Amino acid sequence: MRPMATAEDLSALVSKLGLDKQNKATLGRLIAHGNLGYAEEGADGRMHAQIRIPPDELVWDPAILVLPHGGDLDLEIFNDDQNTHCALFPSNGDSQFIWLPIHSRGTAALNLGGPGYYWYSSPIGNDEGRGLIGAIVVLGDVPQQARLDRPDQPRP
Amino acid sequence: MTEYVDAGRAVGQASLSGLAGIAPPVVQDVTYERILQARSEPQNWLTYYGTYDGQRYSPLDQINTENVKRLAPAWVFQSGSAGLHAGPSTYSFEAAPIVVDGIMFVSGWDGFVWAIDGRTGQELWRYKHAIPYDTSLCCGNVNRGVAVAKGKVFVVTLNAHVIALDATNGELVWDVTYGDVRAGESATVAPLVVKDMVVVGSSGGEFGVRGHLDAFELDTGRHVWRCYTVPKPGERGSETWPDGPAWTRGGGNCWVTGTFDPELNLMYWGTGNPAPDFDGGIREGDNLYTDSVIAVDPDNGEIRWHYQYNPHDLWDYDSTMEHILFELDGRKLLAHFDKNGYFFVLDRTNGELVRVSPFVDRITWGEIDPNGKVTPKIYPEKEGEEVHFWPGPAGGKEWTHAAYSPRTQLCYVPVQDVGASVTRRRREFKESIPYWGASVTVDSDDMAGSVSAFDPSNGNEVWRWRNDVPMCGSVLATGGDLVFAGEPTGEFNAFDARTGELLWQFQTGCGHHSSPTTYSIDGRQYLAVPLGWGAWVEGFLPGMLGAPHGDALFAFALPQE
Numbered sequence: 001m002r003p004m005a006t007a008e009d010l011s012a013l014v015s016k017l018g019l020d021k022q023n024k025a026t027l028g029r030l031i032a033h034g035n036l037g038y039a040e041e042g043a044d045g046r047m048h049a050q051i052r053i054p055p056d057e058l059v060w061d062p063a064i065l066v067l068p069h070g071g072d073l074d075l076e077i078f079n080d081d082q083n084t085h086c087a088l089f090p091s092n093g094d095s096q097f098i099w100l101p102i103h104s105r106g107t108a109a110l111n112l113g114g115p116g117y118y119w120y121s122s123p124i125g126n127d128e129g130r131g132l133i134g135a136i137v138v139l140g141d142v143p144q145q146a147r148l149d150r151p152d153q154p155r156p
Numbered sequence: 157m158t159e160y161v162d163a164g165r166a167v168g169q170a171s172l173s174g175l176a177g178i179a180p181p182v183v184q185d186v187t188y189e190r191i192l193q194a195r196s197e198p199q200n201w202l203t204y205y206g207t208y209d210g211q212r213y214s215p216l217d218q219i220n221t222e223n224v225k226r227l228a229p230a231w232v233f234q235s236g237s238a239g240l241h242a243g244p245s246t247y248s249f250e251a252a253p254i255v256v257d258g259i260m261f262v263s264g265w266d267g268f269v270w271a272i273d274g275r276t277g278q279e280l281w282r283y284k285h286a287i288p289y290d291t292s293l294c295c296g297n298v299n300r301g302v303a304v305a306k307g308k309v310f311v312v313t314l315n316a317h318v319i320a321l322d323a324t325n326g327e328l329v330w331d332v333t334y335g336d337v338r339a340g341e342s343a344t345v346a347p348l349v350v351k352d353m354v355v356v357g358s359s360g361g362e363f364g365v366r367g368h369l370d371a372f373e374l375d376t377g378r379h380v381w382r383c384y385t386v387p388k389p390g391e392r393g394s395e396t397w398p399d400g401p402a403w404t405r406g407g408g409n410c411w412v413t414g415t416f417d418p419e420l421n422l423m424y425w426g427t428g429n430p431a432p433d434f435d436g437g438i439r440e441g442d443n444l445y446t447d448s449v450i451a452v453d454p455d456n457g458e459i460r461w462h463y464q465y466n467p468h469d470l471w472d473y474d475s476t477m478e479h480i481l482f483e484l485d486g487r488k489l490l491a492h493f494d495k496n497g498y499f500f501v502l503d504r505t506n507g508e509l510v511r512v513s514p515f516v517d518r519i520t521w522g523e524i525d526p527n528g529k530v531t532p533k534i535y536p537e538k539e540g541e542e543v544h545f546w547p548g549p550a551g552g553k554e555w556t557h558a559a560y561s562p563r564t565q566l567c568y569v570p571v572q573d574v575g576a577s578v579t580r581r582r583r584e585f586k587e588s589i590p591y592w593g594a595s596v597t598v599d600s601d602d603m604a605g606s607v608s609a610f611d612p613s614n615g616n617e618v619w620r621w622r623n624d625v626p627m628c629g630s631v632l633a634t635g636g637d638l639v640f641a642g643e644p645t646g647e648f649n650a651f652d653a654r655t656g657e658l659l660w661q662f663q664t665g666c667g668h669h670s671s672p673t674t675y676s677i678d679g680r681q682y683l684a685v686p687l688g689w690g691a692w693v694e695g696f697l698p699g700m701l702g703a704p705h706g707d708a709l710f711a712f713a714l715p716q717e
């Protein structure tokens with residue numbers, strides 16, 4: 001019997017097996033298996049971040065984008081790949097769509113309302129199945145006035 | 157280094173759809189006064205149940221027992237969605253469509269709200285709230301509908317915001333967070349507009365939260381009051397909870413819309429089960445105000461009286477479901493079909509029990525005598541020991557609604573006759589983790605269902621249309637002496653309101669778990685029914701967990717010559 005991977009060595013094992021590359025162990029890469037990056041907060045309270053699609057990898061880089069809290073995010077998107085892709089991002093009001101020609105740069109303004117994580121992807125061809133799917137993680141708590149009137153409770 | 161091609165700026169996904177982008181300003185003139193008189197404009201469906209009394213009755217009578225056999229689809233609205241969303245395996249289309257002067261407003265799963273042309277089905281505008289994929293959802297990715305008033309459309313989101321949209325274009329006017337997703341709170345209720353406020357309840361009892369109702373100003377979203385359904389130590393009702401932290405996790409959420417009597421100035425909201433659902437050992441006592449109807453003063457959120465249907469609930473018998481307001485011999489009453497299988501009639505001025513009788517055949521959990529005395533018989537008492545009881549946790553009737561016709565003076569109820577096996581499994585409480593206190597397996601065979609007609613003057617069943625699976629969609633009664641109800645297997649049915657005879661049926665291709673409404677435009681009557689089978693199927697009909705989800709809204713009408 002093979003040993004199970006722990007969370008710590010999962011990345012290494014996935015990489016060794018070729019599950020994080022195009023057309024190695026699998027046809028594409030495992031969902032959301034890529035880098036992690038942070039959004040930065042400007043003086044005006046808006047957050048900003050860059051994400052890219054590197055050549056021949058079919059992955060968002062970072063695939064996991066971490067926001068310190070909910071609010072407005074200005075995103076700069078680069079398609080460094082030699083194929084056309086697009087992006088569909090979650091945002092309050094309406095999901096935001098952008099077409100990304102080969103070697104292009106675009107922007108998106110997103111508003112996300114609170115803690116949790118949200119998916120984004122490139123919904124053309126089977127970009128999503130091959131790896132172009134990512135998560136935006138919003139840290140923090142809901143506003144104080146929305147919390148329950150009770151003593152602090154144990155968390156997992 | 158070469159310059160990048162300019163890809164421009166991301167655009168709203170709706171702009172890549174065929175929608176019009178704008179709706180006529182029909183909601184501008186929807187005032188509290190108009191909602192009070194909603195029955196006098198039967199061409200519209202202005203509030204969740206159609207009217208404040210919760211009867212789900214429309215006087216429209218163009219479609220009647222004679223001509224209903226000619227009813228045919230007028231149009232179909234299809235949504236679908238791109239990309240992943242929360243609760244992908246449990247989403248369901250559960251809303252009651254609102255219609256104002258020919259324009260329909262309806263909400264879907266995952267933060268969708270649409271304005272639709274009620275005559276053609278054309279999408280006019282769309283709003284999409286961004287919902288975290290990891291929101292705690294005990295019972296599926298669902299929303300039960302919107303409220304409208306003063307130019308705005310009000311809706312709650314799964315991550316417990318209440319928002320107001322401009323009814324002409326779907327743009328956000330205000331957005332207020334009223335629940336804590338980290339505590340396992342969420343929201344699915346259709347808001348209720350009362351006076352200058354919009355009133356909403358919370359969800360999350362299955363995660364050990366503390367249930368509440370909240371009121372917000374229509375114009376600004378300013379928070380007016382909060383009413384907790386579980387009292388804290390020292391408050392009235394706190395003596396029904398043990399010493400210790402049980403009250404802090406008590407549940408009792410109001411996740412189904414209340415009704416309202418403007419003369420008595422009282423709202424009637426049902427409250428959900430106590431938490432943990434099945435392990436009563438750690439919450440000895442009656443556990444007020446869970447599993448109750450609370451009569452709430454809309455001006456300040458105070459509870460004027462309550463009636464508890466299931467003291468110290470051990471079966472997950474939420475009592476959140478509708479309270480139908482009606483008059484009998486000059487007496488102001490309310491009717492309620494509880495998950496525990498009993499049909500209650502109360503005096504709505506003071507909460508006094510008028511009568512109680514069973515409305516489902518198999519009731520083994522316990523017994524309620526004519527005086528309302530509750531005697532539990534079978535419940536998960538010993539750790540690790542399995543018990544089986546009817547009705548199961550989905551109840552003799554789930555959240556979907558009964559109707560009352562003032563013409564026949566009968567109540568029409570969708571009945572679920574399905575049991576479950578439950579084994580107590582005590583667990584430690586942790587915020588945001590499901591807090592049931594049991595392992596539950598709902599029967600997937602030996603079940604039945606019906607649409608049944610009950611006479612609230614004596615509690616007797618008048619007729620019954622039997623089905624071999626539970627009925628899981630709301631009932632609608634009309635002035636054409638028709639009763640409409642959808643089946644889990646996709647049929648949309650019309651019954652004779654006086655005899656229960658099945659007069660018309662249409663296979664919609666997907667199970668019904670929503671609330672049909674009716675309206676008319678230029679004298680043509682339509683029936684609107686959202687289709688989407690999902691949510692907590694494992695709780696009410698696991699035998700149909702493999703059925704398609706669906707995401708269409710059908711409108712039916714008589715053919716035009």
Ligand SMILES: [Cu+2]
Pocket residue numbers: 361428429472473474
């Ligand atoms: Cu429950």
